[in-house]
Amino acid sequence: MSGNKSFRPRARLPRGFRDRGAAEIAAERAVLDTIRRIYESYGFEPLETPSFEYTDALGKFLPDLDRPNEGVFSLQDEDGQWLSLRYDLTAPLARYVAEHAQSLPRPFRRYQTGTVWRNEKPGPGRFREFTQFDADTVGSASPAADAELLMMLADTLEALDLGGDYVIKVNSRKLLDGVLEAAGVGLDDLARRGIVLRAIDKLDRLGLDGLAKLLGQGRKDESGDFTKGANLPATAIDAVLKFFAANDPESGRGGPRSNTQILAELQSFVGTSTIGAAGIADLVALNELIAANGYADGRIAIDPSIVRGLDYYTGAVFEAQLTFPVANEAGETVVFGSVAGGGRYDDLVARFTGQAMPATGVSIGVSRLLTALRNRTSAQIAPLVVVLAMDKAGLAESFALVRELRAAGIRAEAYVGDAGLKAQFKYADKRGAAIAVMEGSDERARGEITLKDLALGAELAKSVESRAAWVEGRPAQIAVPRGELVARVNAMLAREG
RNA sequence: GCAGCUGUAGCUCAGUUGGUUAGAGCGUCGGAUUGUGGCUCCGAAGGUCGGUGGUUCGAGUCCACCCAGCUGUACCA
Known part of the structure; x- marks a missing residue:
């Protein structure tokens, strides 16, 4: 480089990374302060963990390959061990709890904010470096822990002046498992179950027709790309489609339906599935708590099509979506993912300890939220x-x-x-x-x-x-x-x- | 990964059926005005026309391949 006098590096940012100036920093600080205020008022205590973890602690080794998954930024330590930048704040929490389980109060309730990194293709509201703000309750299997997080998330979004502009949708992985079991998809058929769950996750975009294709042979999108389907038998496809046709909270029988109405109709779709019944029981208990406290007024809504991508979820899953259209710099309305999500991950700590340790948590995508709010808020800076x-x-x-x-x-x-x-x-x-x-x-x-x-x-x-x-x-x-x-x-x- | 669209000055863009030295607005810097923001006027700097190869007497313009960005889609362990 020094030998070539004409060489000039081009001043440019790696894709998916961003510079942030005074205005955006001020806006983020305001958001972080608000979230922190609410979380602390609920009694959650702060925790910080480092940016790097051992890759195996994050669970990001490729099976059968002595190499981390491409989705995480990784490097090899001097002793040959792989380190990775954290891709969320949940896996480090599981490691922390596993390491200090004896000395922590139980349930252990902590909050944490920080930068996380994902080596993925960036898109609207999707960065390779972004800020999350998490709260988790470790050591409680009670739906009360999930309900508390949901209500706290609602309070937080209200405090961020998003009242009326969001909905928190709740589902249970157990319920989905029950429906699949009743439809004849075995719980041990992991590959097929994955395809089905991902297909369900796309229901809001593709509709019932698209879902039907993904459950069957597969689907070709407008760009001509083909997505392989789950190849379920016709009877199973029918059963799943019927479930979602009946439980669509938006279109079902003229307008949005109440949580209680939806829950009342779930039973017939899980048949004799034990896990399905457990999922329903969880959601019923959860809904009773939020309803009794006035949160079942549309802010927190049962929606059986919510799946969430992460495969460590074991029970309740939820995500907060904004209900207004988001535009990019060019003014075009853009497909924008959820601004917060979470769920129950009862097996994550046991990965380390072998001891059962139920846990549930919520994560706010601060960077994405700020992107969505770009044109709505301007933080005050002292003169x-x-x-x-x-x-x-x-x-x-x-x-x-x-x-x-x-x-x-x-x-x-x-x-x-x-x-x-x-x-x-x-x-x-x-x-x-x-x-x-x-x-x-x-x-x-x-x-x-x-x-x-x-x-x-x-x-x-x-x-x-x-x-x-x-x-x-x-x-x-x-x-x-x-x-x-x-x-x-x-x-x-x-x-x- | 797949597909579509887009690449010309720091930014937004124009550039005719291929034809001299590639332009405009905004921005930047300097001056009019050596101690006063705006307006106005004058001037200047700033370009591998995304890259490479090809067709042609001649390519910003046509062709091929590549690269990058955006959007969608897939994947997100």
């Missing part, structure tokens, strides 16, 4: 005062001025560039500064400073016609005694609101 550099003699005094302002709790900076005054004003504009402070030789001689209200000045500039008048008039600026700096700045900021 900025810039002290301009008039001449070298005043530099030390500039720093004295900003120190005074900061001591009074005002965000202030001294201009440290070397451009002329005109450029300094442009700089202050670009920074979005509220006030510029000037103390040149004229002011010093009189023991004064000059304050300029930049927002007001910009307003007044619209009605100024000649440059001479604009310069001479010096709109929106006043000379005040040096000693009144803080008081006058505060007064000016107060006027801005």
Whole structure:
């Protein structure tokens, strides 16, 4: 590289990764603070774990290959062991609990936020590096633990001003297993079960027709790509389709139906399946709790078509979807996944310990949520005062001025560039500064400073016609005694609101 | 991975049936104005026309392959 003088690296970002500026950071902080406030009010306590874990602890080794799955970013440690960047916060939690089970209270309820990484193809609202905010309850098999998380998620989304713009859909993997069992798909037929579950997951996009094809021979999409089907017998396909036709919460018999109505009709579809009956019992218990607390008003809705991709889920599964269309930078409406999800993963800790340890959790996709809200929210940033550099003699005094302002709790900076005054004003504009402070030789001689209200000045500039008048008039600026700096700045900021 | 669409200045785009030196707006920088943001005027910088090969007297324009981006789809262990 150094041998080739003409080489210049192209300044560019790896795909799926993003730079984030002041506005987005402020917006994310606001969201994180809100979520944290709600989670803490529920009594969850914080936990942090490292970005890297041993790949086997994440369960990301390819079967029969001494190599991590491509979906995680991995590297080999000096001793040859594989490390991977965490792809969610749940697997590290399972490792943590397995490592410290003896000393933790049970149920153990913790929250955690942080960056996770997935080496996948990026898309709308899908990044290779993003922020999640999780809460989990480990050590309780009770539907009360799931219900609590659902209600807390609803409270959180409300606190994020999403009231009326989301729905949390709940299902149970046990229920799905029961339906499949009743339809003749054995629980041990993992490959076929996977295909069927993935097909069900696409019901909202493909409809019953698409689902029927995926359960049978397969389906060709508009682009001509063929997706292999599950090759179920016709009777099984009928049974599954009937189940979803009857339990579509949207279209079923004219409008959305209540959780109780849906639950009442589930029984006939699981037949004699024990696991199916258990799934229904879980959902009934869960619904009683949320209904008694007023959350079954459409915010939390039973929806038997919710599956979730991760295969470690064992019981309740849920996801929060936004109910308004999301547009990309080009203004096109785009297919946008759920902004939060979760469920019960009763076997994840036992992977390490061999001891049963039921657990359930929820995860908010903070990055995706921020993308969806991009055009709806703008976080407030404290106003900025810039002290301009008039001449070298005043530099030390500039720093004295900003120190005074900061001591009074005002965000202030001294201009440290070397451009002329005109450029300094442009700089202050670009920074979005509220006030510029000037103390040149004229002011010093009189023991004064000059304050300029930049927002007001910009307003007044619209009605100024000649440059001479604009310069001479010096709109929106006043000379005040040096000693009144803080008081006058505060007064000016107060006027801005 | 599969498919469709799109690649021309920092950004948004124009560029005729292939024809001199590839343009505009915005933005950037400088000046008019050596201590005042806006408006106006003047000037400047900024381009491997995504890449390679081909057709042609001549290619930003036509052809082939490749690359990248977007969107959808698949996969997401």
